[in-house]
Amino acid sequence: MLLDEYKDLADFCVREARKLGAEYAEARIHxxxxxxxxxxxxxxxxxxxxxxxxxxxxxxxxGAMAFGATNLLSRERVRxxxxxxxxxxxxxxxxxxxxxxxxxxxxxxxxxxVSEKEPVEGGDPNWLKSLLLEIDGRVVGSRSDAGGVxxxxxxxxxxxxxxxxxxxxxxxxxxxxxxxxxxxxxxFTALKGGEAAQRIIQQGETGGxxxxxxxxxxxxxxxxxxxxxxxxxxxxxAPTGMMDVVLSPELSGIAAHxxxxxxxxxxxxxxxxxxxxxxxxxxxxxxxxKVGSEEAYVSDDPTIAHSNGYCPVDDEGVVxxxxxxxxxGKITEFLQNRSTSTLLGVKNNGSSRSAGFDxxxxxxxxxxxxxxxxxxxxxxxxxxxxxxxxxxSFTEWNIDDKRLNQRYTGLEAYRIKNGETxxxxxxxxxxxxxxxxxxxxxxxxxxxEFEAASCGKGDPMQGIPVWTGGPDTLLAGVRIxxxx
Amino acid sequence: MAKMMGPDESNSFGVRxxxxxxxxxxxxxxxxxxxxxxxxxxxxVTVTKNVKESGQVVYLAKGGRRIxxxxxxxxxxxxxxxxxxxxxxxxxxxxDPGYVALPARGRAYSPKPSHDKKLESxxxxxxGYVEEAIESAEGEGARRTAGSLEAGVTSHxxxxxxxxxxxxxxxxxxLNIRAFTDRDASGHGLSCSATVRDFRPATAxxxxxxxxxxxxxxxxxxxxxxxxxxxMSPTVxxxxxxxxxxxxxxxxxxxGTSYLADKLGKKVASDSLDLTDVGKAEGxxxxxxxxxxGQPTQSTKLIEGGVLRSYLHNLSTAKRFGTKSTGNAGLIxxxxxxxxxxxxxxxYEEMVAEMKHGLILTxxxxxxxxxxxxxxxxxxxxDGTYLVESGEVRAPIKGIRISDSLERMFSSIRLISxxxxxxxxxxxxxxTLCPWLLVDGVTVTRAYGEGPSxxx
Numbered sequence: 001m002l003l004d005e006y007k008d009l010a011d012f013c014v015r016e017a018r019k020l021g022a023e024y025a026e027a028r029i030h031x032x033x034x035x036x037x038x039x040x041x042x043x044x045x046x047x048x049x050x051x052x053x054x055x056x057x058x059x060x061x062x063g064a065m066a067f068g069a070t071n072l073l074s075r076e077r078v079r080x081x082x083x084x085x086x087x088x089x090x091x092x093x094x095x096x097x098x099x100x101x102x103x104x105x106x107x108x109x110x111x112x113x114v115s116e117k118e119p120v121e122g123g124d125p126n127w128l129k130s131l132l133l134e135i136d137g138r139v140v141g142s143r144s145d146a147g148g149v150x151x152x153x154x155x156x157x158x159x160x161x162x163x164x165x166x167x168x169x170x171x172x173x174x175x176x177x178x179x180x181x182x183x184x185x186x187x188f189t190a191l192k193g194g195e196a197a198q199r200i201i202q203q204g205e206t207g208g209x210x211x212x213x214x215x216x217x218x219x220x221x222x223x224x225x226x227x228x229x230x231x232x233x234x235x236x237x238a239p240t241g242m243m244d245v246v247l248s249p250e251l252s253g254i255a256a257h258x259x260x261x262x263x264x265x266x267x268x269x270x271x272x273x274x275x276x277x278x279x280x281x282x283x284x285x286x287x288x289x290k291v292g293s294e295e296a297y298v299s300d301d302p303t304i305a306h307s308n309g310y311c312p313v314d315d316e317g318v319v320x321x322x323x324x325x326x327x328x329g330k331i332t333e334f335l336q337n338r339s340t341s342t343l344l345g346v347k348n349n350g351s352s353r354s355a356g357f358d359x360x361x362x363x364x365x366x367x368x369x370x371x372x373x374x375x376x377x378x379x380x381x382x383x384x385x386x387x388x389x390x391x392x393s394f395t396e397w398n399i400d401d402k403r404l405n406q407r408y409t410g411l412e413a414y415r416i417k418n419g420e421t422x423x424x425x426x427x428x429x430x431x432x433x434x435x436x437x438x439x440x441x442x443x444x445x446x447x448x449e450f451e452a453a454s455c456g457k458g459d460p461m462q463g464i465p466v467w468t469g470g471p472d473t474l475l476a477g478v479r480i481x482x483x484x
Numbered sequence: 485m486a487k488m489m490g491p492d493e494s495n496s497f498g499v500r501x502x503x504x505x506x507x508x509x510x511x512x513x514x515x516x517x518x519x520x521x522x523x524x525x526x527x528x529v530t531v532t533k534n535v536k537e538s539g540q541v542v543y544l545a546k547g548g549r550r551i552x553x554x555x556x557x558x559x560x561x562x563x564x565x566x567x568x569x570x571x572x573x574x575x576x577x578x579x580d581p582g583y584v585a586l587p588a589r590g591r592a593y594s595p596k597p598s599h600d601k602k603l604e605s606x607x608x609x610x611x612g613y614v615e616e617a618i619e620s621a622e623g624e625g626a627r628r629t630a631g632s633l634e635a636g637v638t639s640h641x642x643x644x645x646x647x648x649x650x651x652x653x654x655x656x657x658x659l660n661i662r663a664f665t666d667r668d669a670s671g672h673g674l675s676c677s678a679t680v681r682d683f684r685p686a687t688a689x690x691x692x693x694x695x696x697x698x699x700x701x702x703x704x705x706x707x708x709x710x711x712x713x714x715x716m717s718p719t720v721x722x723x724x725x726x727x728x729x730x731x732x733x734x735x736x737x738x739x740g741t742s743y744l745a746d747k748l749g750k751k752v753a754s755d756s757l758d759l760t761d762v763g764k765a766e767g768x769x770x771x772x773x774x775x776x777x778g779q780p781t782q783s784t785k786l787i788e789g790g791v792l793r794s795y796l797h798n799l800s801t802a803k804r805f806g807t808k809s810t811g812n813a814g815l816i817x818x819x820x821x822x823x824x825x826x827x828x829x830x831x832y833e834e835m836v837a838e839m840k841h842g843l844i845l846t847x848x849x850x851x852x853x854x855x856x857x858x859x860x861x862x863x864x865x866x867d868g869t870y871l872v873e874s875g876e877v878r879a880p881i882k883g884i885r886i887s888d889s890l891e892r893m894f895s896s897i898r899l900i901s902x903x904x905x906x907x908x909x910x911x912x913x914x915x916t917l918c919p920w921l922l923v924d925g926v927t928v929t930r931a932y933g934e935g936p937s938x939x940x
Binding site for chain 2: 031040043047049050065069073084095098100153154155191270272273276277398406407409431437460461478
């Protein structure tokens with residue numbers, strides 16, 4: 001591992017910080033190498049290769065926390081960084097009204113190494129270019145029964161790389177990790193006359209280049225773009241009114257992420273993200289509160305093999321585990337780090353992650369999903385609906401900063417009549433409060449699928465890889481507004 | 485530990501390595517930044533940060549092939565190995581149809597330093613400003629505050645194989661403060677400036693505190709899906725017009741992710757709207773004299789009198805569009821530097837008086853597009869939001885969403901204010917000098933269902 005040559009700098013940093021009077025110190029060598037390739041309308045753009053490593057130091061002095069980082073990895077620079085960071089904490093202590101403590105979470109000594117069948121180093125620019133050209137060929141070759149629909153605009157990025165970390169804490173934590181990843185992102189624009197429809201596809205997992213075959217990337221993009229053409233060419237007007245709605249895994253996942261995962265981040269609940277990513281409609285006393293029906297079950301699990309949000313030990317060196325966020329409609333757990341769990345007097349569940357050496361670790365989701373249910377198939381769930389909508393994919397979405405008022409606009413969406421899907425309908429909008437959404441859950445299918453996403457939070461902003469997912473989820477009697 | 489190089493030495497060494505390997509062209513850009521941040525919540529400091537970074541961006545071209553690399557290791561042997569890897573990778577690729585040769589004769593840039601030297605080391609400055617902002621918010625009634633104060637200096641150093649050489653330094657100080665009187669009553673204030681002289685933490689705090697007080701007992705609209713006149717603060721308008729600036733990138737136009745495609749020379753906004761991208765001007769937060777291809781930045785009128793006049797270009801997109809670079813590279817994607825919206829002739833009170841049935845929005849977040857090609861979007865107002873009837877502010881409002889299209893909305897501008905403010909924060913990437921805008925016929929929606937107290 002490349003970071004082997006820098007490990008002693010992290011150990012040195014923690015020792016120096018303690019010598020200078022820090023109650024707690026943590027150092028993290030964090031970086032990676034990766035290659036990306038971008039194809040625009042079938043034309044290769046310049047390939048991109050990144051190689052970035054640096055060190056982060058985090059200390060607590062007199063209850064005040066400071067964070068320092070640099071990519072200048074010499075002993076002298078790290079000594080300066082440590083001294084500056086300790087000094088910053090000490091001088092800000094007078095403005096700290098709520099002293100920060102890391103509590104009794106026991107940090108681990110652990111090595112995490114995600115295996116690859118086909119090493120990501122093989123994902124060089126030429127390999128990535130060939131992959132994207134093959135996908136593009138399939139998209140361009142797609143034929144639509146809906147006359148006159150084309151996909152002239154196609155932008156795709158594929159990337160392969162390795163993230164490496166070495167974390168050491170002053171209370172005994174020592175965690176080393178190597179996580180390879182493959183990611184795909186594409187925006188496809190279908191045009192017909194003056195009308196347009198757009199599909200964003202994002203896929204990502206941890207592991208080697210075998211991911212491409214495992215997720216059937218070529219087939220997936222081909223099928224999705226074929227559907228996009230059908231949506232533009234064939235979708236009719238969506239109804240407006242109260243009706244049953246079946247959410248696909250893609251919709252279940254985004255709703256779980258936005259209106260369960262985010263409001264149950266303890267740092268939001270305690271106000272720490274108030275000025276940027278916002279707070280929560282929940283309070284620290286909300287554990288046990290009923291916010292959904294007895295069929296509402298949502299979890300976050302960083303231990304799922306291959307997952308985009310795989311993080312079995314967090315960036316404070318604490319072993320992570322599955323978190324049951326909503327069980328039978330009741331709030332059962334918040335996402336915690338060392339300081340929030342100490343403040344709230346609960347057990348830490350290891351949710352602290354950082355996007356890079358120049359970012360502090362903060363509470364993040366990993367793989368957030370609606371738990372699967374009893375219905376054997378999607379069709380069986382749809383049979384329960386006399387008159388409604390099946391939302392299979394979405395375009396626009398957003399939610400207020402307390403995570404109470406959300407909106408999902410359907411892309412691939414079908415009218416359901418008498419238990420069967422009929423035709424495609426255009427852009428139905430589900431705009432609903434969080435209790436109304438989770439309170440209306442009536443059933444869930446057995447199939448559990450995930451989508452990759454990058455979740456944004458923090459200041460400066462940190463985008464972090466996650467999965468969102470779930471089964472098909474039946475919402476009983478919610479309002480849909482037909483779009484255009 | 486091996487020797488680390490300064491920016492000029494690093495650039496010069498990198499260009500030499502690229503030439504030795506056989507590259508036709510090379511650009512080395514070293515970016516050095518020193519950022520300090522103090523974050524606070526519940527009126528208490530939560531963390532103080534200092535990040536010092538030095539990174540290189542390397543561009544190589546050979547026989548019509550191109551490659552870009554970014555490295556954070558300024559050590560000599562590492563940079564050499566990195567450029568060798570780039571060159572080797574590039575040579576496995578076919579010719580790039582977007583390749584355009586750099587101008588044969590490079591330029592030398594030696595701009596007069598205009599950054600604030602006080603921000604080179606912001607130590608000792610930040611805590612005082614945070615206290616000032618919090619006290620100002622609490623003086624207006626806020627019960628608690630949260631926010632961040634960031635100060636820093638960034639320098640860009642460039643050298644190319646064609647003789648371009650230069651460096652440029654910019655500074656900035658940004659405060660973002662949110663004040664709360666209760667869970668649903670919040671206000672937002674910000675101050676951002678290239679210099680300490682123009683920085684106004686107390687004003688930002690007062691604004692946040694005042695809105696948080698006025699938002700007590702906010703109510704929901706009785707129904708959604710209706711149209712309103714909307715008076716957007718500079719913070720809200722900068723978020724939406726900043727996106728228009730990004731849509732003006734020729735890359736977005738080509739990629740099908742811009743509603744401004746095929747609209748050059750056509751009306752895309754009301755007669756009163758002027759939108760200009762500026763590389764370097766008085767007060768710019770992210771001032772740049774040269775772009776990432778070493779071309780000079782300039783002032784580019786994107787929208788003038790409501791007509792789309794230009795896209796933003798680098799050398800590659802300019803060639804395909806049959807025009808000249810506007811000095812906005814991005815090596816792959818051109819983008820805006822600083823955006824300026826032309827001032828109008830209205831005062832704030834006059835704009836409110838003009839509203840028959842409308843809403844005042846002071847902050848927003850989470851703008852997302854249904855379709856970039858059509859510009860259909862929604863965004864969520866937050867903090868100070870007020871219902872106006874017959875020119876009178878009637879009530880604070882919560883729980884709404886704007887759902888419209890950018891082109892329709894900016895084609896319905898009724899009034900623009902005389903006063904403008906620089907805006908840059910979590911929801912506004914590019915510094916934007918922005919006035920208040922009064923816009924007609926904006927669709928406002930609300931969510932189905934009750935809040936947490938009645939739900940479940």
